[in-house]
Amino acid sequence: MSYPQTVIAKFGGTSVADYDAMNRSADVVLADENVRVVVLSASAGITNLLVALASGLEATERFVKLDAIRKIQYDIVERLANPQIIREEVERLLENITTLAEAASLATSTALTDELVSHGELMSTLLFVEILRERKIDAQWFDIRKIMRTNDRFGRAEPDVATLAELANQQLQPRLAQSLVITQGFIGSEAKGRTTTLGRGGSDYTAALLGEALHASRVDIWTDVPGIYTTDPRVVPAAKRIDKIAFEEAAEMATFGAKVLHPATLMPAVRSDIPVFVGSSKDPKAGGTLVCNKTENPPLFRALALRRKQTLVTLNSLSMLHSHGFLAEVFNILAQHNVSVDLITTSEVSIALTLDTTGSTSNSDSPLTTSLLTELSSLCRVEVEENLALIAIIGNKLSQACGVGKEVFGVLDPFNIRMICYGASSYNLCFLVPGDDAEKVVQKLHHNLFE
Ligand code: ASP
Ligand code: MG
Numbered sequence: 001m002s003y004p005q006t007v008i009a010k011f012g013g014t015s016v017a018d019y020d021a022m023n024r025s026a027d028v029v030l031a032d033e034n035v036r037v038v039v040l041s042a043s044a045g046i047t048n049l050l051v052a053l054a055s056g057l058e059a060t061e062r063f064v065k066l067d068a069i070r071k072i073q074y075d076i077v078e079r080l081a082n083p084q085i086i087r088e089e090v091e092r093l094l095e096n097i098t099t100l101a102e103a104a105s106l107a108t109s110t111a112l113t114d115e116l117v118s119h120g121e122l123m124s125t126l127l128f129v130e131i132l133r134e135r136k137i138d139a140q141w142f143d144i145r146k147i148m149r150t151n152d153r154f155g156r157a158e159p160d161v162a163t164l165a166e167l168a169n170q171q172l173q174p175r176l177a178q179s180l181v182i183t184q185g186f187i188g189s190e191a192k193g194r195t196t197t198l199g200r201g202g203s204d205y206t207a208a209l210l211g212e213a214l215h216a217s218r219v220d221i222w223t224d225v226p227g228i229y230t231t232d233p234r235v236v237p238a239a240k241r242i243d244k245i246a247f248e249e250a251a252e253m254a255t256f257g258a259k260v261l262h263p264a265t266l267m268p269a270v271r272s273d274i275p276v277f278v279g280s281s282k283d284p285k286a287g288g289t290l291v292c293n294k295t296e297n298p299p300l301f302r303a304l305a306l307r308r309k310q311t312l313v314t315l316n317s318l319s320m321l322h323s324h325g326f327l328a329e330v331f332n333i334l335a336q337h338n339v340s341v342d343l344i345t346t347s348e349v350s351i352a353l354t355l356d357t358t359g360s361t362s363n364s365d366s367p368l369t370t371s372l373l374t375e376l377s378s379l380c381r382v383e384v385e386e387n388l389a390l391i392a393i394i395g396n397k398l399s400q401a402c403g404v405g406k407e408v409f410g411v412l413d414p415f416n417i418r419m420i421c422y423g424a425s426s427y428n429l430c431f432l433v434p435g436d437d438a439e440k441v442v443q444k445l446h447h448n449l450f451e
Helices: 019-030 046-054 059-077 084-106 110-134 161-176 203-213 247-255 266-272 326-336 370-377 404-412 435-450
Strands: 007-011 035-040 139-142 180-184 187-189 195-197 218-223 244-246 276-280 288-292 301-316 341-346 350-355 381-395 419-422 428-434
Touching: 007 019, 007 203, 019 059, 019 110, 035 110, 035 161, 035 203, 046 059, 046 084, 046 110, 059 084, 059 110, 084 110, 110 139, 110 180, 110 187, 110 195, 139 161, 161 180, 161 203, 180 203, 203 218, 203 266, 244 247, 247 266, 247 288, 247 301, 247 381, 301 435, 326 341, 326 350, 326 370, 341 419, 370 381, 381 435, 404 435, 428 435
Parallel strands: 007 035, 007 218, 035 180, 139 180, 218 276, 244 288
Antiparallel strands: 187 195, 276 288, 301 350, 301 381, 341 350, 381 428, 419 428
16 A cells, blocks of 8 residues: 655654653654654764764773763653663663774774664664654654665765665555654665665655655655755844745755755655655744745745865866866876865866865765875875865856846955856855855855845
């Protein structure tokens, strides 16, 4: 039996942070009978603690982190009417964590990291099932690793969409007729059965992938902000909520640093045309943002995104003059190091580029390794500038409109614009500024373009 109206509801870390948050999220689930699958993140703070443990800590530090994890989870367990039902199970997971953290203190590995961090989602889902059962709701715990097949790039694994669809059809679809299914975001398993993760913040992606695999009618992402804003309201209090936004615009926003959605989330949603709703589990009545295929009268300027900690790499080579194949060589080296390029500009003898540093679970986050630098240096002169911020203006038909440059840069004369990318996409215009100026630039631009 298939449900044409299946809705996947995903709750982020703050929505399952404690007993009260979990109950509010349960209210949200129960308010919509079409919600058949619930995808959860780890309780807020847990993944960071687990990542720290995976980096290999000495005993004292380790016990501090383990205690912090135990406290967050037991604060929930102890408020259940019948805590004894799952105490044993929670204890077993905590013991696993202890053993794995000890192993990490002897030798770290990306596979071990993923095994360790997966326990955050395993625990939150276990607790949430119990919260629902206390409310007499029939709910079943489902281990997503049975169906979320990925490659073995630990820390940032890529899903095998075809296998997921097949396995979801066999193993998950039939369960939807029985009861509500509660499962984990973020985690998966590779062909040999070892646990993998989809990268930090990956639970959104899980929800969208399941939406696609189950032909859902909508994916709901419940977080702690009621939707997507014209920019981060913490930076600009006058930021406005966007009620409806097109996939392409939202994808650009996520890619360029708007924290509301994981950047890959929208790929499955776009592929299978499933609308994605973003709202706050703290205040579901406040409404939210619907990300969908078509919006009416899309505005020229839609939003501003800010991404910090950008590194600009400038490659300079006289042999590039009147030659060919230099770019190919550079990209070849980057590809061999699994590094993807974000922004790029070129001149006759130089290339400037920024590297994609978004969310891997691994502890060493900079893609700019010594071996990469050495290899690039054998080809050309390499300069590295750190602590820049990338500001992205998201909009529609930006590259076809007149006066965009003036409107954007006209108000930015006091600032050093380090690099500009414009023209490749009609949905964005990006530039780099010194990190310390970033907030002022965003405030000024927002005032000019949106207020
Ligand atoms: N718990 C994971 C993280 O913090 C995944 C998620 O929350 O989406 O990155
Ligand atoms: Mg999250």
